[in-house]
Amino acid sequence: MAGQRGAWRRAIRHAAGLGLAAVLLASGCAAPGAPDTTVRDIQRTLDARAAAVIGHDERAYLEAVDPAAASLRTVERREFRNLADVPLSSWGYRLGDVKRHGTRAVAQAELRYRIDGYDTAPVTASRTLELAEHDGYWYVTADRAGKGGGRQLWQQGDVQVVRGKRSLVLAVGQDGKRLRSVAATADRAVPAVSAAWPSHWAGRVVVLVPASLGAMGELLGAPAASYRGIAAVTTGETGAPGTAPADRVIVNPEAYAVLGDYGQGVVLTHETTHVATRAYTSAATPMWLSEGFADWVAYRGSGSTTGQIAPELQRAVRGGDAPAGLPLDADFGFGGDADKLARAYEGGWLACELMAERWGEQKLTAFYRAVGGGRHRAGAVEKAMVDVLGTSPADFTVRWREYLRERLDG
Known part of the structure; x- marks a missing residue:
């Protein structure tokens, strides 16, 4: 293994193109005014690791792991093999914040990968990497999900x-x-x-x-x-x-x-x-539209009745508890009232069903794109309703409530 590590180190040195000042800095004896190459050197380590994934080179992949981190090497070997059948077209790391403390560093990075034939843009996942410097080279000592991130499938x-x-x-x-x-x-x-x-x-x-x-x-x-x-x-x-x-x-x-x-x-x-x-959904798109449209497509042409698709909302309407307005984003939260969540989805679906029936399917999809084209939530729905449907939110809400009674109270 010592010879293999040496070969990997030489490859990194060649790739990095380090000069004398950078070598002195990496060894802890920085020349006056020498640049700090920590970020660049860590990126080189991660680039070599990424190339090993695409090249299905397990030995090179493990060369980026600290030789002293035996348990991590075992985990990394298992995860590398778990990935073996996944058809990857790209794999890389984009470094963010790097904090160095002597020969140790903690780096925030974005893992970016694509599956061949399926991804036109990369999947991204935040990672927190811990690294250690040995003889002027950086090795990974820990690799975990970044803040708010989750595990990856191959880690399971x-x-x-x-x-x-x-x-x-x-x-x-x-x-x-x-x-x-x-x-x-x-x-x-x-x-x-x-x-x-x-x-x-x-x-x-x-x-x-x-x-x-x-x-x-x-x-x-x-x-x-x-x-x-x-x-x-x-x-x-x-x-x-x-x-x-x-x-x-x-x-x-x-x-x-x-x-x-x-x-x-x-x-x-x-x-x-x-x-x-x-690509046409943005911060301007309300949940009732994004979820309602997805349900509209899913049920389109299914032959199911309104009562079969919207049973919870039907019970509410028949019980005299029809909603006063379109569902709010908060109504779509998981982990809360299941009936309330169901009514939110059903209300969004019926809003899209109304648009398709009253204005036509082309107007519905045009409305979706128009709302998503807004940069902010405020005013996006209002403008799209005027521009695409020739109506106002207040008028549409009245029509929607009448539509609920027509479709669900029979």
């Missing part, structure tokens, strides 16, 4: 890979037959979404199926209990086409399993809609 076990025609399913600890069924359902969801959403999108989806509800919570960096009754969620960030990080649909294996074929199809079509509309 050997990643299973199932390819569909329009989908890629990545899982841990699942039955192969079940994963093929998930891929087939996702394959049907993609054209259903494309038929309802005319704007360009990738036309494919990546689905993650962790081993358990607890594992799902770890991926999301949130308490598992928050997702107990949620069959799936979509992760991602809003942004312009080509700039927003790639989305992942994460399935709750426990809640998803109890659904029939119809329910599973609705769930994956809903989540795939979020993937398709991500």
Whole structure:
């Protein structure tokens, strides 16, 4: 191993192009006025680590780990092997804040990777790295999720890979037959979404199926209990086409399993809609629109009755407790009142159903894009309603409440 480490060190030295002043600084004897190359040197270590992932070079990958960190090397070896079947096209680290204390450093970094054939933009994950300097070179001594981040799928076990025609399913600890069924359902969801959403999108989806509800919570960096009754969620960030990080649909294996074929199809079509509309969803988009539109696509052409789709809201309307206004973002919070959450989704769906019925499907999708084109929430819906629908929020709310009674109180 000593000879291998030496070879790796020589490669890093060559890549970095270090001069005498930088070498003196790395050894702790900095010449007057010599630049601090800590960030650059740590980036070189991470670049070598990233190249090893893409090159499927386990030995080179482990060379970036501190030789004295035996337990970390064991963990890193296992995680590297867990990634073996994942078709990666890129893997890299973007350094942020770096704090150095002598021969030790803590670095905030953004892991960025793409899956070949599926990601037009990278998935991003915040990481906190601890490093140690030996003989002028930096080695990783710890690698954990950054603030607010979660674990990665390959940190939970050997990643299973199932390819569909329009989908890629990545899982841990699942039955192969079940994963093929998930891929087939996702394959049907993609054209259903494309038929309802005319704007360009990738036309494919990546689905993650962790081993358990607890594992799902770890991926999301949130308490598992928050997702107990949620069959799936979509992760991602809003942004312009080509700039927003790639989305992942994460399935709750426990809640998803109890659904029939119809329910599973609705769930994956809903989540795939979020993937398709991500580039046109912004901070200006209210939850009733983003979630309502996803449900509208999922139920479009299903033949289900309004009462079947919106049972909780129907009970409220028939009980004389119809909502006074469109659902608020807070109404969509997980982990709270399940009935209130259901009514929020159902209310958003009926708002989009009203737009499609009264103004037409093209106006509905144009309204979605117009709202998402706003930079801020204030005024975005109001402007889009005037520009696209020729109405006002107050008038639309009156129409929506009448529509609820018409569709649900019969």
